[in-house]
Amino acid sequence: MIGKAFAAALGLGIVASVALADDERISFPADYSTKFYNYLSLDRVQNEDQIIRLFANDAAIEAANEGKELPYGSVIVGEVYKAKKDKDGNVIESSLGRRVRDKLAAIAVMEKGQGWGAALPEDLRNGDWDFAIFSPEGERLNKDLNACRSCHAPMTKTQHLFSSGHLVK
Numbered sequence: 001m002i003g004k005a006f007a008a009a010l011g012l013g014i015v016a017s018v019a020l021a022d023d024e025r026i027s028f029p030a031d032y033s034t035k036f037y038n039y040l041s042l043d044r045v046q047n048e049d050q051i052i053r054l055f056a057n058d059a060a061i062e063a064a065n066e067g068k069e070l071p072y073g074s075v076i077v078g079e080v081y082k083a084k085k086d087k088d089g090n091v092i093e094s095s096l097g098r099r100v101r102d103k104l105a106a107i108a109v110m111e112k113g114q115g116w117g118a119a120l121p122e123d124l125r126n127g128d129w130d131f132a133i134f135s136p137e138g139e140r141l142n143k144d145l146n147a148c149r150s151c152h153a154p155m156t157k158t159q160h161l162f163s164s165g166h167l168v169k
């Protein structure tokens, strides 16, 4: 009995993962806050009430330091924070003229995997990079990843990264 139930569960799991393979192939990089390098933190350039802290894994940092194209297995994480607001709902500025971090809202991830871009149309293709977004607890959020893909896709000269010029250690 147990064997049968297990086999059935396994079967379901396989069906689900095949159907959703494209949007679930990136898993949550649970160790990013201790293992990755925080190469940049900034007020988000296209979102007026957010702040982002950017982290990259060793594979990405090492290649960037050597001026090489980032290899398969490169992972970039963006911790997206809400900016603190005053009681009227306006974003507060520090004496440096910068936003101040409030709650962590989401964790955005880009990862590069061999062949990952192959099935995507050109306007959604980011080389072999793909996208995922998670809650602060690491649960996958149900967002339209084509929005991510289409905004990053035109960045062909910088490996589809906006922040590649900062990727040094």
Ligand code: HEC
Pocket: 043, 044, 045, 046, 052, 054, 076, 077, 078, 108, 109, 110, 131, 132, 133, 143, 144, 145, 147, 148, 149, 151, 152, 160, 161, 162, 163, 164
């Ligand atoms: C409208 C354009 C736009 C969309 C849509 C978008 N991004 Fe970005 N992304 C940016 C910009 C601009 C940056 C540079 C840092 C910043 O200002 O947030 C960035 C930075 C990043 C980075 C850090 C690496 C880099 O490119 O600098 C990751 C990871 C990332 N985005 C993931 C995502 C994910 C996941 C989604 C979808 C859920 C997404 N992005 C949707 C514009 C976009």
